[in-house]
Amino acid sequence: MADRQNGSTKTSTSSSAYKIDLENFRKRLKGFYGHWKEHKSDLWADSDAVAIATPPPSEDLRYLKSSALNFWLLGYEFPETIMVFMIKQMHFLCSQKKANLLETLRKPAKEAVGADVVIHVRAKNNDGTGLMEEMLCAARTQSKSDSVLVGYITKEAPEGKLLETWSEKLNGSGFQLGDVTNGFSELFAVKDESELTCLKKAAYLTSSVMKNFVVPKLEKIIDEENKVSHSALMDDTEKVILDPSKVKVKLKAENVDICYPPIFQSGGEFDLRPSASSNDDYLYYDSSSVILCAIGSRYNSYCSNLARTFLIDANPLQSKAYEVLLKAHDSAIAALKPGNKVSAAFQAAAKVIEKEAPELLPHLTKTAGTGIGLEFRESGFSLNAKNDRLLKARMIFNVSLGFQNLHMKTKNPKTEKFSLLLADTVVVVSDKSPEVLTQSCSKALKDVAYSFNEDVEEDEQLKKKPEQNGEPLLSKATLRSDHQEMSKEELRRQHQAELARQKNEETARRLAGGGSNAGEGRGPMRASSDLIAYKNVNDIPYSREPVIQVDQKNEAILLPIYGGMVPFHVATVKSVTSHQDNRTSTIRIIFNVPGTPFTPHDANSLKYQGAIYLKEITFRSKDPRHSSEVVQQIKTLRRQVTSRESARAERATLVTQEKLQLANNRMRLMRLPDLWIRPAFGGRGRKLTGTLEAHVNGFRYSTSRPDERVEIMYGNIKHAFFQPAEREMITLLHFHLHNHIMVGNKKTKDVQFYVEVMDVVQTLGGGRRSALDPDEIEEEQRERDRKNRINADFQNFVNKVHDHWSQAQFKGLDLEFDQPLRELGFHGVPHKSSAFIVPTSTCLVELIETPFLVITLNEIEIVNLERVGFSQKNFDMAIVFKDFKRDVLRIDSIPSSSLDGIQEWLDTTDLKYYESRLNLSWREILKTITEDPEKFIEDGGWEFLNLEASDPDSGNSVESDQGYEPSDAEPESDSEDEDSDSESLVESDEEEEDSEDSEEEKGKTWEELEREASNADKEKGAESDSEEERRKRKAKSFGKARAPEPRGASFSKRAKLRR
Incomplete structure (x- = not known):
C-alpha cells in the first residue's frame, strides 16, 4: 500500500x-x-x-x-x-x-x-x-x-x-x-467540516505564497531590472509551496504539495488554462506589459487555486478591461448562493461585461471556473452557462474568469496582445455571502497596477527629431490610448474632473442624509457642590487662633470670619494671590460663583437659586512669611485636586475596553524590551523603559513600576505603523486608536513605543576628531550596527504580530502595520514647528515630533492647496474632512518644489484637490455649507474652488463669493476661549493675574464685553489694526507670508516603483 x-x-x-x-x-x-x-x-x-x-x-x-x-x-x-x-x-x-x-x-x-x-x-x-x-x-x-x-x-x-x-x-x-x-x-x-479545514489551510498557504513571496519577488525583479525567466520563477515558487516555513506558514511540509506547476506568463504569450506551462522566456515588464501568475497548493490532497494579473504602466484600455473583469469576477462569486443554479455564476459575470464593455464579451473564458476539492476540476460542477445543478452550502469552487487575446494598437509585438485572469477559492455559505478563502491577497486595481517609468528614456526622446507634422514625440512615461497620446498632466486633469463629479455626488448624498457626523463632546462636568469637605460641623478641626489654615486631608481651607472658622472646599477657590506693602501682607481669595464671566455650565445656580455666594474675601497680615506659606499651600492643594478631577472627568468619557487575554504556554510570547513610550507616564522620579508584549487580543506595555501599565486592544487599533530609523534617531511602533485610552493621567488616541538607535548627546569636551580617525570610524560602525540590529528586532516583532493577526478572528479588524513611504514625504508645518510629513498607504503621518499627526485618507473630503503661485516659495495645504464639524487641518509652509509630487500623490490616492491663490476662511465656508446644503449643491458643490472653471479675468472671483472670504490665517477657535478661560474644578490652572483682571469687570456679561470690543474696533478702523492684521497686509504686498523652507526639503519627483 x-x-x-x-x-x-x-x-x-x-x-x-x-x-x-x-x-x-x-x-x-x-x-x-x-x-x-x-x-x-x-x-x-x-x-x-x-x-x-x-x-x-x-x-x-x-x-x-x-x-x-x-x-x-x-x-x-x-x-x-x-x-x-x-x-x-x-x-x-x-x-x-x-x-x-x-x-x-x-x-x-x-x-x-x-x-x-x-x-x-x-x-x-x-x-x-x-x-x-x-x-x-x-x-x-x-x-x-x-x-x-x-x-x-x-x-x-x-x-x-x-x-x-x-x-x-x-x-x-x-x-x-x-x-x-x-x-x-x-x-x-458538499464538504464536511474536516474537508473544509483542509481546504482553508490549502487556500491560506496559496494566498500566503502569492502575497509574501510572489509579489515581493516580482517587485524586486522589476525594481532592480533583473532578467529572470518564467521557468525560474516557477521553480522558486514551487520550492516555497513545498516548504511552507519559508513564508511563515505553520503547516507540515509532508502534508502539502502543488496542484500544478506554478504558472508565470508575460510578453504577449498567454494561456489561461491550468495546464499551461511557464516557458524559458524572460519576464517582460516594460510599459503596458501584463504579467499573469497562477498558483495552486494542496493540503492533505485538497486543492486550492489563486490567480492574479499585474499591470505595468497600464494604458486606459488595460485598466478598463481589468476593472470590468474585476466587477464580473465579484458578481460571479456573489451568485454562488444555496438554491441558485450553478450556471448563475457565469450568467452574472456575462451580464456585467455585457453592460460595462460588450466588446469584451467574445474574449471571455467559456466558464467561470469549476468545483474544487480532492480533484482540481470537479467536472460535474463546471461554472458554465448551461449547468442546471443546484448550489448547496459547503460546496467549494475555483472561480476563475479571464479575457483571452485582447489587442492593442502598438508596434511592440510583446504588448500587442494581452490577457487578464483572476481566480479565487470560494466556499458557498448558507444564509450569508460566499466566503473567499484567498481574499487576503488583494485583487484591487490599486494593488496590482504598478508604475515603472525611467527618466533616462525621457531625455532620449527629447533628443529625437520631431515628426513631420511638427508635433513633439512623447516620452515613454506617456500612456497611449487608442486614438491619441495624452500627457501625464492631461490624464491627471481628467482624473481630477471625474473625482470632482464623484465627490460632489457623495457630499450631496451625505448632506441629504443628515449632514456630517457629530463631533466629540466633553465629558460631564462635576459641579463644585458635589464635593463635600465636612459632613457635619463636628468634623471641622478646632483652632485656637483665628488664622487661615489649610486642611490637606479634607481638601479644605478654613477662613476666620467674624470670630469663627468657616470651611471652604478648595474646589470653590478660583484664584488666590498675595501682595506685600511695607510691613503688611494682603491675601486675596476669589471664589467661583454663578454669573461670573467665563464660568461654564454651573449646576449650583440651578440647584441653589436662592443661596447667597461669597465672591471675594481679603485678609491682611503682619506676617509676610505666613501669608506666602498659606498662599502656596492653597495653590498646591488646588492644583492637586484639579489634576485628580481632570483625570476623573477624562476617564468618565472613555469607552470600556475588553479584558486582555494573556498568552498561554501554547502561544509563543512576542515581546520587545527596553522601549520608551509617548506620551510618557506622569509623576515624579526617573523615567523608566518598559517591555511591549503581544498577547491573544491586545498589547501590554509595562515598566518595573506596578502603576505604569498600558493595554491596547487589537479591536481598538485604527492604524498601526512601523517606522524604522533611516535618517531619524529613533525606530518606532505607533498605534492610532479608535477610542481614547489613558496613559498615566493623559487621555490620548495616539500611543508610540520607540528606541533611540544612537546617542543624541554629543560629548563637547572631546573636541572634533578627524574623519579618518580610527576611533571615529569604529564609533560610526557601532552606530550602524546598533541601528540595523534594532530595526531587525522591530521587523521580527512586526512579522510575528502579522502572523498572529492573520488568524480568522482578526480578519474583520483589517489590522496591518503600515510603513511610511519616505520617498513621497515633504516638509511642512502641521502644528507649530516644521516637520517631515510622510504618506503611507492609508494615512498621512508625522510620527517623530509631538504632537503627532495621523490623518486617515478615507476620512478626507477634499484638499485645497493655498497660496499657489509662480512667485511663492512655499504654499499651504488645507485638509477638509467628511465630518464638517471637525476643524480643517492646515499644513503650512510647504516648499513649492514639492507641489508636483503632492499633486501626483493626491491623484493616485483618488483624493480630489483644488488650488487657490489665497488662504480661505474655512470656518465660514463650512458653516455656510451646513446651513444651506441645497444651495451648495445647486451652485456646483466644491467647484467654487476650481480656479480653472472660473473667469480668468476675475482675479477676485473667490473673494467675492458670499461666505467664502479668504484670510491669511485661520481664526482662533471660539471653543478655545471658552475652554481655556474656564476656572471650573476640572479645568487647567490659569494665570492668577488673568483671573484677577476678569473680576474687575463687574455687572457686565461676556456677550456685552464682546459687543463693546467689536464696536470699538469699528470706530477706530484701520488705525487700530492689530499686529496680526498688519502682518496680513504686508504678506499680501510682498508675497512672503511664510518663512522659507529648510534646505533639502525638495519633494521626490516619483518613486521608482509605486503600487
Whole structure:
C-alpha cells in the first residue's frame, strides 16, 4: 500500500505506519450508501453494484475519481486495488499489506450500512483472475433481477496488467455497465467540516505564497531590472509551496504539495488554462506589459487555486478591461448562493461585461471556473452557462474568469496582445455571502497596477527629431490610448474632473442624509457642590487662633470670619494671590460663583437659586512669611485636586475596553524590551523603559513600576505603523486608536513605543576628531550596527504580530502595520514647528515630533492647496474632512518644489484637490455649507474652488463669493476661549493675574464685553489694526507670508516603483 499525495509516493515496510480513521470511514460510508440509494436512477445509472479500480502509482500529476474515492473514504490511496460495493457486501482485491489494513473495516462497515467486508488477497505472481471471478459471482448472486447493472467510471482507462484483466472480465461478464461519474461528483461536492479545514489551510498557504513571496519577488525583479525567466520563477515558487516555513506558514511540509506547476506568463504569450506551462522566456515588464501568475497548493490532497494579473504602466484600455473583469469576477462569486443554479455564476459575470464593455464579451473564458476539492476540476460542477445543478452550502469552487487575446494598437509585438485572469477559492455559505478563502491577497486595481517609468528614456526622446507634422514625440512615461497620446498632466486633469463629479455626488448624498457626523463632546462636568469637605460641623478641626489654615486631608481651607472658622472646599477657590506693602501682607481669595464671566455650565445656580455666594474675601497680615506659606499651600492643594478631577472627568468619557487575554504556554510570547513610550507616564522620579508584549487580543506595555501599565486592544487599533530609523534617531511602533485610552493621567488616541538607535548627546569636551580617525570610524560602525540590529528586532516583532493577526478572528479588524513611504514625504508645518510629513498607504503621518499627526485618507473630503503661485516659495495645504464639524487641518509652509509630487500623490490616492491663490476662511465656508446644503449643491458643490472653471479675468472671483472670504490665517477657535478661560474644578490652572483682571469687570456679561470690543474696533478702523492684521497686509504686498523652507526639503519627483 502507498500513501500518495499529488504523485509523491511514500511506501512503508509495515502497515502499522498507517491507520484508517474508522469514525470518518463510518460516517462517509453511510453517506455514500445513502446517496446511492436516494439518487440511484438519476446519478448512479440504476446500478446494483459499483466497481472502482485504482491504477498503479504514477509520478505525474493527475486527478482520478478512483483515487479521490480512496482518499475520501479511507484517507489514503490504494494503488492496484479493486473495490466492488454491493448492498450487502464490500469486496476488496489487493495485496497482503493492504489487506492487513483493510481488516479493520469489518466492524464499522457492518455498523454503518450492514455490509460485510470481503477481502481477496492477491499473491505476487497471481494475475487475480480467479479472485475476480469470485467478486463477479457475488455480484450476480446479490442481484434480485436477472440482469445485473454494474456502475463504473468510464473515463478512466485501465492501466497495468491487473486493471486490464479486470476490464476484460467485466466486459465479458454479461453484466450491463453504466457510468457513475456524476454520482461521485455530486457525492464529493458538499464538504464536511474536516474537508473544509483542509481546504482553508490549502487556500491560506496559496494566498500566503502569492502575497509574501510572489509579489515581493516580482517587485524586486522589476525594481532592480533583473532578467529572470518564467521557468525560474516557477521553480522558486514551487520550492516555497513545498516548504511552507519559508513564508511563515505553520503547516507540515509532508502534508502539502502543488496542484500544478506554478504558472508565470508575460510578453504577449498567454494561456489561461491550468495546464499551461511557464516557458524559458524572460519576464517582460516594460510599459503596458501584463504579467499573469497562477498558483495552486494542496493540503492533505485538497486543492486550492489563486490567480492574479499585474499591470505595468497600464494604458486606459488595460485598466478598463481589468476593472470590468474585476466587477464580473465579484458578481460571479456573489451568485454562488444555496438554491441558485450553478450556471448563475457565469450568467452574472456575462451580464456585467455585457453592460460595462460588450466588446469584451467574445474574449471571455467559456466558464467561470469549476468545483474544487480532492480533484482540481470537479467536472460535474463546471461554472458554465448551461449547468442546471443546484448550489448547496459547503460546496467549494475555483472561480476563475479571464479575457483571452485582447489587442492593442502598438508596434511592440510583446504588448500587442494581452490577457487578464483572476481566480479565487470560494466556499458557498448558507444564509450569508460566499466566503473567499484567498481574499487576503488583494485583487484591487490599486494593488496590482504598478508604475515603472525611467527618466533616462525621457531625455532620449527629447533628443529625437520631431515628426513631420511638427508635433513633439512623447516620452515613454506617456500612456497611449487608442486614438491619441495624452500627457501625464492631461490624464491627471481628467482624473481630477471625474473625482470632482464623484465627490460632489457623495457630499450631496451625505448632506441629504443628515449632514456630517457629530463631533466629540466633553465629558460631564462635576459641579463644585458635589464635593463635600465636612459632613457635619463636628468634623471641622478646632483652632485656637483665628488664622487661615489649610486642611490637606479634607481638601479644605478654613477662613476666620467674624470670630469663627468657616470651611471652604478648595474646589470653590478660583484664584488666590498675595501682595506685600511695607510691613503688611494682603491675601486675596476669589471664589467661583454663578454669573461670573467665563464660568461654564454651573449646576449650583440651578440647584441653589436662592443661596447667597461669597465672591471675594481679603485678609491682611503682619506676617509676610505666613501669608506666602498659606498662599502656596492653597495653590498646591488646588492644583492637586484639579489634576485628580481632570483625570476623573477624562476617564468618565472613555469607552470600556475588553479584558486582555494573556498568552498561554501554547502561544509563543512576542515581546520587545527596553522601549520608551509617548506620551510618557506622569509623576515624579526617573523615567523608566518598559517591555511591549503581544498577547491573544491586545498589547501590554509595562515598566518595573506596578502603576505604569498600558493595554491596547487589537479591536481598538485604527492604524498601526512601523517606522524604522533611516535618517531619524529613533525606530518606532505607533498605534492610532479608535477610542481614547489613558496613559498615566493623559487621555490620548495616539500611543508610540520607540528606541533611540544612537546617542543624541554629543560629548563637547572631546573636541572634533578627524574623519579618518580610527576611533571615529569604529564609533560610526557601532552606530550602524546598533541601528540595523534594532530595526531587525522591530521587523521580527512586526512579522510575528502579522502572523498572529492573520488568524480568522482578526480578519474583520483589517489590522496591518503600515510603513511610511519616505520617498513621497515633504516638509511642512502641521502644528507649530516644521516637520517631515510622510504618506503611507492609508494615512498621512508625522510620527517623530509631538504632537503627532495621523490623518486617515478615507476620512478626507477634499484638499485645497493655498497660496499657489509662480512667485511663492512655499504654499499651504488645507485638509477638509467628511465630518464638517471637525476643524480643517492646515499644513503650512510647504516648499513649492514639492507641489508636483503632492499633486501626483493626491491623484493616485483618488483624493480630489483644488488650488487657490489665497488662504480661505474655512470656518465660514463650512458653516455656510451646513446651513444651506441645497444651495451648495445647486451652485456646483466644491467647484467654487476650481480656479480653472472660473473667469480668468476675475482675479477676485473667490473673494467675492458670499461666505467664502479668504484670510491669511485661520481664526482662533471660539471653543478655545471658552475652554481655556474656564476656572471650573476640572479645568487647567490659569494665570492668577488673568483671573484677577476678569473680576474687575463687574455687572457686565461676556456677550456685552464682546459687543463693546467689536464696536470699538469699528470706530477706530484701520488705525487700530492689530499686529496680526498688519502682518496680513504686508504678506499680501510682498508675497512672503511664510518663512522659507529648510534646505533639502525638495519633494521626490516619483518613486521608482509605486503600487
